[in-house]
Amino acid sequence: LAKTTQPISMDSYEGQEVNITCSHNNIATNDYITWYQQFPSQGPRFIIQGYKTKVTNEVASLFIPADRKSSTLSLPRVSLSDTAVYYCLVGGFSGNTPLVFGKGTRLSVIA
Amino acid sequence: GAVVSQHPSRVICKSGTSVKIECRSLDFQATTMFWYRQFPKQSLMLMATSNEGSKATYEQGVEKDKFLINHASLTLSTLTVTSAHPEDSSFYICSAQAQGAGTGELFFGEGSRLTVL
Numbered sequence: 001l002a003k004t005t006q007p008i009s010m011d012s013y014e015g016q017e018v019n020i021t022c023s024h025n026n027i028a029t030n031d032y033i034t035w036y037q038q039f040p041s042q043g044p045r046f047i048i049q050g051y052k053t054k055v056t057n058e059v060a061s062l063f064i065p066a067d068r069k070s071s072t073l074s075l076p077r078v079s080l081s082d083t084a085v086y087y088c089l090v091g092g093f094s095g096n097t098p099l100v101f102g103k104g105t106r107l108s109v110i111a
Numbered sequence: 112g113a114v115v116s117q118h119p120s121r122v123i124c125k126s127g128t129s130v131k132i133e134c135r136s137l138d139f140q141a142t143t144m145f146w147y148r149q150f151p152k153q154s155l156m157l158m159a160t161s162n163e164g165s166k167a168t169y170e171q172g173v174e175k176d177k178f179l180i181n182h183a184s185l186t187l188s189t190l191t192v193t194s195a196h197p198e199d200s201s202f203y204i205c206s207a208q209a210q211g212a213g214t215g216e217l218f219f220g221e222g223s224r225l226t227v228l
Binding site: 034036041042043044045046087098099100101102103104 | 115117145147154155156157160202204206217218219220221222224
């Protein structure tokens with residue numbers, strides 16, 4: 001399973017765009033990249049998933065360069081409620097392959 | 112969207128007792144579910160893979176006789192912490208993916224916080 005590396009923490013003011021980059025140098029050909037958000041005392045919540053190039057949904061964008069050795073989660077105009085831990089995970093998602101969590105990035109949004 | 116539910120959300124027990132935590136997939140079938148443990152300010156640590164109709168696969172360092180896992184149906188997996196001790200106090204989270212979903216999101220339960228006195 002590909003190992004991921006993310007910044008331990010980030011701070012941002014409300015209304016700013018936040019970009020969190022994740023390194024996954026040994027990503028496999030059939031691996032997808034998925035980002036989860038976790039609030040204290042809650043289970044992780046799916047944010048976005050991608051394989052290559054750019055993916056956008058109603059809450060975030062995911063940028064993946066051609067070599068797929070990294071990815072960047074972009075959160076537009078963050079609010080205080082976006083304060084959470086964000087995890088980048090890499091895996092094939094065959095249904096019976098567990099996801100291994102890295103340390104995640106603790107995002108603190110300041111008013 | 113698919114939902115995974117855990118019960119209880121919080122449990123407090125005395126040292127030496129056993130506690131059972133249930134994980135249910137509410138609107139999909141899951142042949143495989145995963146159990147994680149999370150200590151304060153730390154990431155999720157995979158404990159075991161629960162397979163419907165067969166024995167669970169435990170990660171290195173996780174005692175199978177301590178953490179009993181039963182996956183008796185396609186919608187229910189249970190984790191029993193036997194003879195719990197204060198060091199077992201933690202946040203336990205299960206996850207599952209819809210059967211045959213291929214590449215897709217893994218759904219997580221709300222988590223169960225165990226406090227052993």
